[in-house]
Every structure is written in structure tokens, then in C-alpha cells.
Amino acid sequence: MSDLPATAAKSHLAACHMCLKLAPADVHQCPRCGSAMHLRKHDSLQRTLALLITACLLYIPANLYPIMYTDSLGSAEASTIMGGVVLLINLGSAPVALVIFIFSVMVPSAKLMAMFYLVWSVQRQSPIDRRKRSTLYRITEFVGKWSMVDIFVVTILVALVQLGGLLTIQPGIAALLFAGVVTITMIAAENFDSRLIWDNMEEENSAN
Amino acid sequence: MGSEIACQSCDLLVNVAATKHGQSASCPRCGGFLTRCYDNTDQRVLAFASAGLMFLAFASSYSFLSLSRSGVESNITLLQAPAALWSYGMPEVGALVAAFIIVIPATVLTMMAVLCFLINQGRYNPWLVPLAKGVFLGQHWSMVEVFIIAVIVALVKIAAMATVVIGISFWAYAAFAICFTLAVSSLDRYQCWERIEALRAQ
Numbered sequence: 001m002s003d004l005p006a007t008a009a010k011s012h013l014a015a016c017h018m019c020l021k022l023a024p025a026d027v028h029q030c031p032r033c034g035s036a037m038h039l040r041k042h043d044s045l046q047r048t049l050a051l052l053i054t055a056c057l058l059y060i061p062a063n064l065y066p067i068m069y070t071d072s073l074g075s076a077e078a079s080t081i082m083g084g085v086v087l088l089i090n091l092g093s094a095p096v097a098l099v100i101f102i103f104s105v106m107v108p109s110a111k112l113m114a115m116f117y118l119v120w121s122v123q124r125q126s127p128i129d130r131r132k133r134s135t136l137y138r139i140t141e142f143v144g145k146w147s148m149v150d151i152f153v154v155t156i157l158v159a160l161v162q163l164g165g166l167l168t169i170q171p172g173i174a175a176l177l178f179a180g181v182v183t184i185t186m187i188a189a190e191n192f193d194s195r196l197i198w199d200n201m202e203e204e205n206s207a208n
Numbered sequence: 209m210g211s212e213i214a215c216q217s218c219d220l221l222v223n224v225a226a227t228k229h230g231q232s233a234s235c236p237r238c239g240g241f242l243t244r245c246y247d248n249t250d251q252r253v254l255a256f257a258s259a260g261l262m263f264l265a266f267a268s269s270y271s272f273l274s275l276s277r278s279g280v281e282s283n284i285t286l287l288q289a290p291a292a293l294w295s296y297g298m299p300e301v302g303a304l305v306a307a308f309i310i311v312i313p314a315t316v317l318t319m320m321a322v323l324c325f326l327i328n329q330g331r332y333n334p335w336l337v338p339l340a341k342g343v344f345l346g347q348h349w350s351m352v353e354v355f356i357i358a359v360i361v362a363l364v365k366i367a368a369m370a371t372v373v374i375g376i377s378f379w380a381y382a383a384f385a386i387c388f389t390l391a392v393s394s395l396d397r398y399q400c401w402e403r404i405e406a407l408r409a410q
Binding site: 006007008009011013015017018019020021022032033034035072084088091093096099100130131134135137138145146148149150151152153155156157158159160161162163164166167170171175176179183186190194195197198199 | 212213214216217218219220221237238239240273274275277278280281282284288289290291292293296298300301302304305308309337340341344345348349351354355357358359360361362364365366368369370372397398401404405
């Protein structure tokens, strides 16, 4: 007998993305929960790529425009995402600067790059490091929401720091753009079907 | 068939019948998580969810953070935080933040409590399917733990400019976040749907 792994697709079964029910691949509605069923997510690569490009386009102004304005005794000061990190280092709180740097600068850009790499590698049916790529995808999916930290920080500061003429903080347009980047990359990750990484494995094995 | 799962990240068929209370199963090929089994899911979820909802009620009733400098004071509750963005002409961000930190977690937790209560009754109820769908769709979009970290970062940022006092609501919200995380990790997608199907087949 062959030692080919038995996948659901090979056994002509589709798994419901909502309730994990296995049903014959030609059934279009899940017999258990009624969700729409398909063997693989529809147009997974195109949708993921489209959302990734949208996120990239938003990411540029999100970093260039100010995320908040600090108004202290009549003098207003605008700060961008990177500006906030530099400010925190100057204030002497390097650990917090590191947190913001990791979540608002490193995570979003690393996530975009990782997703582009995954889409590209699936597109050319790459056979290498399938397990590592699966792990990469799971990490990307997991860290996505942590980039919202900076938006929440701005939310708290804007609400709390309202001391009249003494000290006020106002939100900048980058808050909206950056919230868009984070939400759209989360949707992009959700649209990517990681089973595609493994799909061409069986054919290769049987060809050998 | 019955106790087979197709791995969500690589499509391998795995038999998970041998998973026992307290154990979790992951895919032998790609390492992806498959299922976790608890014999007392209903009790766990009901306990964590009702505790969490009570903490959330506390968290939204009292002062969350307050700030003072040279005699001028400012005080916010949990709900005022996203509302401030709204009043500054950013209703989209305000709505998004309110959804991620309050509305979605609270809805998911309520639905989880009702779902587990109904399953615990041991009878099939037509509400089970929509409730379970809502829970598993929504839980991905809750960001309670992210918000806790954000509060800490914000505190460090302001501490240099003014005096901050952490209100009782913050601690209640932190407790809510812990309860939420525990409740979500106690309810397994596969096990929950298997039980709904078993109830329907009765």
C-alpha cells in the first residue's frame, strides 16, 4: 500500500470551516450548521493579495501622517508612530518603547511580508518547508490583533488627557489609517487558505 | 467517519476519538491545533462567562482612569474612551475600538453562556446552531487582552506629564479579560458541534 497521507480532499470530503463537519465534496451547504461549504476557500490567493495590497497602500500614509497631537500650554506638537517610539526612548522608558516598536512597526510590516511570501510560495507551488510555512501562517494569524495596541493607546490618551489649556491630546488621521491596516491584514490572513500549502504534496509523492 | 477531523491548516484526516479530558490534539503533519477535550465544558464556560459578565458590568460603572496636574482633573469611564474618538470626528475608529474591546467580547460571552446553558439542558433547541455560529465567528475579533497592554503603555506615556490614578474599573476589566480568555479556551469548536449534533439526533 502507498504511504500517502489521507487528506479530506483525497477522500472526496470537504470540511465545514464553521463546524468542521466532513461532508462529500459536492455538497454545498453544511448538513450540520448550514454554512456554505467548499473544498477550499474561494479565490483565496486573489482575495488575500488584493487585501494585502490595500493594506500596503494604507500603511504608507499611516506612518507619514501624525497619529496624535499633544497640545501643551498652547504649543501643539504632532507625533507619528515612529515619533511616539522616539519620544518614549527620550522619556527613559525603553521597555515600553520596545513594546510599541514591536507591535506597531515590526509586527505589521513583518506580517505583510510574511503574507506576501506565503501567497507567492503557494502560487509557484513551492515544495519546501511546508511545516515551517504552516507555522509561519499560524503565527501571522495570531499576532495580527496585537498591532491594535497603538490605536488603543491613542484612544485612552485622547479620552483621558483633557486638561483644558494645560494639556490636551487629539487624535490624528493616521489613527484611522493604521486601524484600517490592522483590520484589513486580519481579514487578509483569514482569507488565506493554508491548506493550499500542502495541496500539491500528494501528486509529487506519487510521481516519485 | 464520526470522530475524524480534517486539519484546518493542512487538510489531513486525523482520528481524535482517543482525546480524553484535559488533553488536546494537534495535527501530526503540520502541527496545527485540532481539538481540546473537557468533560465539564458547560460548567467551566458558564462559570467563567457569568463571572466575566459581572466584572464587565463593574468595569463600565466606575472610574477607569483619572489624571491630575496642577489641580486640574480629568476622569474617564470605560465607555468614554471610544466615545472621545467619536467626538473628535473619528466615529469609524471609535466604533471599531468599542466593538473590539466591549461590544464583541460582551456579546460573545453572553452567547457562550446561553449556548452552554442550553446544551446542559440535554435537549435540542433550534437556537443552538445560530448561537454557536455567533460565538465561533465573534471570538476571533475580541481584543480584551490587547487593550490591557495598551492601558499599561498609555500609563507610562502619561506618567511623565501628569499624575495618573488607576480606578477600580481597570482591575475589574482585567478580571473580565482573564475570565473571557478562560471561557473561550474552555469551549472547543469540534467538541461543541459534535454535542449539538448528538442532541439533534436524539
